[in-house]
Amino acid sequence: MSTQTMTFAKALTAGLRASLEADDHVMIMGEDVGRLGGVFRITDGLQKDFGEHRVVDTPLAESGIVGTAIGLAMRGYRPICEIQFDGFVFPAYDQITTQLAKLHYRSRGAIRLPVVVRIPYGGGIGAIEHHSESPEALFAHTPGLRVVSPATPQDAYDMIRAAVVSPDPVLFFEPKGRYWSKGEVDLDSPVATATSDGGTPDPLGQARIARAGTDVTLVAYGPTVATALSAADALAAEGTSAEVVDLRSLSPMDVPAVVDSVRRTGRCVVVHEAPTFFGAGAELAARVTEECFYSLEAPVLRVGGFHTPYPVAKIEHDYLPSTDRVLDAVDRALAH
Amino acid sequence: MSTQTMTFAKALTAGLRASLEADDHVMIMGEDVGRLGGVFRITDGLQKDFGEHRVVDTPLAESGIVGTAIGLAMRGYRPICEIQFDGFVFPAYDQITTQLAKLHYRSRGAIRLPVVVRIPYGGGIGAIEHHSESPEALFAHTPGLRVVSPATPQDAYDMIRAAVVSPDPVLFFEPKGRYWSKGEVDLDSPVATATSDGGTPDPLGQARIARAGTDVTLVAYGPTVATALSAADALAAEGTSAEVVDLRSLSPMDVPAVVDSVRRTGRCVVVHEAPTFFGAGAELAARVTEECFYSLEAPVLRVGGFHTPYPVAKIEHDYLPSTDRVLDAVDRALAH
Amino acid sequence: MNPDASQGAAAEEDLVQLVAPDGRRTDGEQAAAYRDRAAHLGTDELRAMYRDMVLTRRFDDESTALQRQGELGLYPQGRGQEAAQVGSGHALHPQDFVFPSYREHGVLQVRGVDPVDRLRIYRGTEHGGWDPADHNVHLNTLVLGSQTLHATGYALGVQRDGLVGTGDPQRDTAVVTYFGDGASSQGDVNEALVFAAVNNAPVVFFCQNNQWAISEPTSRQTRVPLYKRGEGFGIPGVRVDGNDVLASYAVMAEALERARTGGGPTFVEAYTYRMGAHTTSDDPTRYRERAEEEEWALRDPIDRLAALLRAEDRWDDAWAADVEAQADSLAERLRADLRALEDPASTSMFEHVYATPHSQVEAERAWFEAYEHDTAQDERDSSREAAR
Amino acid sequence: MNPDASQGAAAEEDLVQLVAPDGRRTDGEQAAAYRDRAAHLGTDELRAMYRDMVLTRRFDDESTALQRQGELGLYPQGRGQEAAQVGSGHALHPQDFVFPSYREHGVLQVRGVDPVDRLRIYRGTEHGGWDPADHNVHLNTLVLGSQTLHATGYALGVQRDGLVGTGDPQRDTAVVTYFGDGASSQGDVNEALVFAAVNNAPVVFFCQNNQWAISEPTSRQTRVPLYKRGEGFGIPGVRVDGNDVLASYAVMAEALERARTGGGPTFVEAYTYRMGAHTTSDDPTRYRERAEEEEWALRDPIDRLAALLRAEDRWDDAWAADVEAQADSLAERLRADLRALEDPASTSMFEHVYATPHSQVEAERAWFEAYEHDTAQDERDSSREAAR
């Protein structure tokens, strides 16, 4: 087992490299993914090693990127599209929503579109407008798309490879604020492939218990898993045992895993960076309440962004869900 | 008081006409809105009466329609954009989400964008793909937009006029399946204007009690208000008194009105055509549960579309929330 | 007749035409370069085109009638555009791939897509209707212009597969995408031009300018002839008389060959006319003049090819009668088979949302099946029934 | 030096240039039509342009330094593009309206936008920075190409206001939008060309082709010179030497006059070079050659104007020293005022989301204020503090 300590970013690069190696039809396309290696260097070195043919600098047009990726996929390729920042996925929104999500359905299964759309997302990096947003809920509502977000280097490595082999389109949200965080990565871990007969569990649809606990369930994904874990640390020191569930996938959402936890703890706080209004936490709260109605000691509480555009960098840390705000919510849940 | 019986569609036309009459800077722009009067004839006769200058047939490009409307609004105009069908709003999604929604914030109030985007939405009309969708949640999650949907001819007339005078951008979702339904419309009703000092209630943000009741609260908006009312009729015959709340607006959402009702009834079912997964009902359920935790006898239940693309016409009635499905949910709520 | 006078003038000037409306072959300079492309077409080929045009029109008329009878929810007529579609379709090789919009009944006819399959979408039983791999024809795309990017991407795939410029006509592959004058304004179409040009993709942009986008004349989309659109992207353009099946064939044959041999994309504007309504839901009397329709009726593409066949002694009454008979039986089969189409099962709505299991879909499907089952068994009291 | 050889050749051929890199006025045919446009510019005007270019560059250098010192989160340098921006900016009338992208520091300089205001966005204290009405300059737009549609819409508004072709130079109004070679590929830019052309809108599309879109050379966006892009939409195009301030002025003056007098839109490609990195976060050594940068350094726009001034005896050392002094004081003021900028209050994030009250925002703001208040008061135990 070749386990190494590496950054989240490098784990992604390793996952992309492994995907390019495993299948000739895998290709990377996007703005500046070639010589530059992308503005975050996630594709660093890949064009050099795999050629301009496999790692393609495209014109600056996101609809064009996703739209041509659909055509390439119809011809048997497996394009991995890089969107430069969260706020720049919207020119491609029509292609993603009306075409990428629906062609498998429209063709009654005749067309498969194994397209991955990688989107660095989330805030906390001191950036200007459009560079810190969390638009995942705007995709999870659309049937036909899988929407996932890894939280650890190991998951970055495993989930990107699983996304590439998935026959379904995957919106792959990368918590850019975690790119430089480090962790152990087993580079020999198997590629999780979904089977279409429903026999094996869906690798892009299963939550992970990031920390076991008994008094309250904290649910998070992507960048806020770290926030939830830090809150759990603080709570542990106070004698409160928090379980942390890393959702990993928003569509599908592993509700049974959360329900199982909440049935034990009786309390649930969900944390994400996106505005809570119409956000993923709403879906989770609605579902958990429906299925744990008699075990809940308090309503499911949501900690997230506010109903404002992502604010200027100087005050973004007041906008983002912090450890303190999670603790505040836990206090409120426990007070019930 | 000049009250007339008219269709929902005609009430909208009357509201647009009144808006064009009231302010020279109001204009209508979109595909086929001129001589044809729009594919649903909502702008019927308006170009003839107000001229090609006020009612403008644009090139076939939705991003261009909304993008140029933003520029026109910056120059002092009040454009009302017509999107031909729900499924064709997505090419304009970037302009709506990154520009229309954010320019007021970006400019710290210096720029106001009184743009209305009219979107006929919803199903049940036997149409082909992209012509029956309910994408409202994909807009309500974005701060800076108001998202509303009238359910009656009177509201169609009142809300379109209020939307036009609103200094904020309004996504105006028209339940196309109700276009031919009739109702009384008071054409002398005053235009509800929002005041910026917060003193008067927000006319585009207040729910309406469509029917009073005591045993269960049914929440709906747009096309499903009629469904909820028909369920209430059936329940009444069985001795169950249902209150029906017509939300009218999704952003903002009049949560206090629903909370007030649910505190009295103890049960709540929310009904919309959009898929429930990440839909408006999730937000409503999360909020109502949070605020009515101790008055709820049952979890808030959702009746809506499924997590599938809008299906083919031959089976759309199995997809759409029906009276029966609402009754089923009420049964489940009452069984708790 | 085009509301924009300047375009009308240009139309006549720049138009590639091989057969005049009276059926005689033209001899102008303009078309000289294309004449050779059609020179090899003998009686059999010309008759095959005629047949496809007649069958396409019969399909059109029959579908319109079926819609009136309530058998279809909607139908977009192709009348008037048969030459543009059948001519361009005949220039395709089997390995070429087509990305249509929604009005290309003539192309589907040429490619062999089953007539009933073509109507499933309008009957409301399917969103698609056929397997694209069967005839190398993608499904209809209703979001205007989106398919031009798919076609460009597919062409980039063909290029990567090494199937451009091999010199083997059985292998070299081109892609064509059809779209309308209205769709040309969409950002996607222009991005497709960018991607195609920069990569020299083997794709033909075939724009049918039928003068109208529902109620909007082409002058609302452009102020210069549309065939020029590609030039600023580095894509050569040509305007062909879309009511002339030979010219449509020849121009398309050249564009496809350029694509297959590595010469890159071409923008073809087929100048034609939508003789019918936009769809069966449309009412063209609200926005266009009868006189315009009548003038274009004189340029009917089927009449023109018939005139050519007669003028060149390629016509044969027995053969023509057989074509009519084929049309009759197509119509008959269409009526019967369409009516026989079964409605999909309600649970089919949950199928193919994803290629792999998705818990949300599965949970909802399970709920729905149980609900359907219960409802079927349920004996509700009459008051509740009444309210439904 | 452009990676696409064909473009490099075309670049030289089609380029409107009034002043050669050595400072001498050109006398070629190519530019004859534009020479008159710049003929009236006397020493005062030329010196004013020089001053604006020097101040723009000093602003650029100082901002870059401030970013290195941690006073700015990011800064996109304009070095090398001063002539294109200052020249075109000087052709504007006060009533004209500008829609910039994000690198138009020279245009903002000419329009009088306060230097500190220009940096608020990069300091992270505002998303905008100024009131567009103050100088008829819209805020930066970061979503590539979006602003071209806003500009077109604004121009349609100007047209509706009756402020085109009145014959009164004080009232006739034009709109200009700036965007880059990379942005030209966006659907929005092409839709803007459609809307502008069809409506004959008084708008100038000013595309600064600085050879690079971050790491991608212009050949990744187009295979023909960009100034041709508008032609297929019916919009005339011109390629100007963007390192020649006189040519940039003259070409823009003509385009603006066409717009103001009802002649419709123009597409200007200013052929120039981004001498710096894309932004302070970028590392151009990863994707371009030092030799290329050095070659372009020989065409420095400020040097060129200085050479012209000297060659024509319009230079004066005392005046030049004064310009330097002005640059020094601009830099000094920038440093001081920028550092003095206060951070916004955290609650300001809730302001201006809507122009009218919105219950969601109000509820969250109320919650946040109470939370902030409580947190401030709170004495938590140390273990919890430690974990934060």
Ligand SMILES: Cc1ncc(C[n+]2csc(CCOP(=O)(O)OP(=O)(O)O)c2C)c(N)n1
């Ligand atoms: C993005 C989008 N916007 C609007 C529509 C509605 N619509 C369907 S067909 C049509 C007119 C298209 O005109 P054209 O491209 O000229 O093709 P034609 O119908 O004439 O064949 C419109 C506006 C659509 N299908 N897609």
Ligand SMILES: Cc1ncc(C[n+]2csc(CCOP(=O)(O)OP(=O)(O)O)c2C)c(N)n1
């Ligand atoms: C829609 C969109 N996609 C991607 C980006 C990220 N991005 C910012 S600047 C840039 C390059 C722009 O190049 P160009 O238009 O030539 O302008 P330049 O930076 O050279 O001035 C990119 C890709 C963006 N801002 N907007």
Ligand SMILES: [Mg+2]
């Ligand atoms: Mg058309």
Ligand SMILES: [Mg+2]
């Ligand atoms: Mg550039």
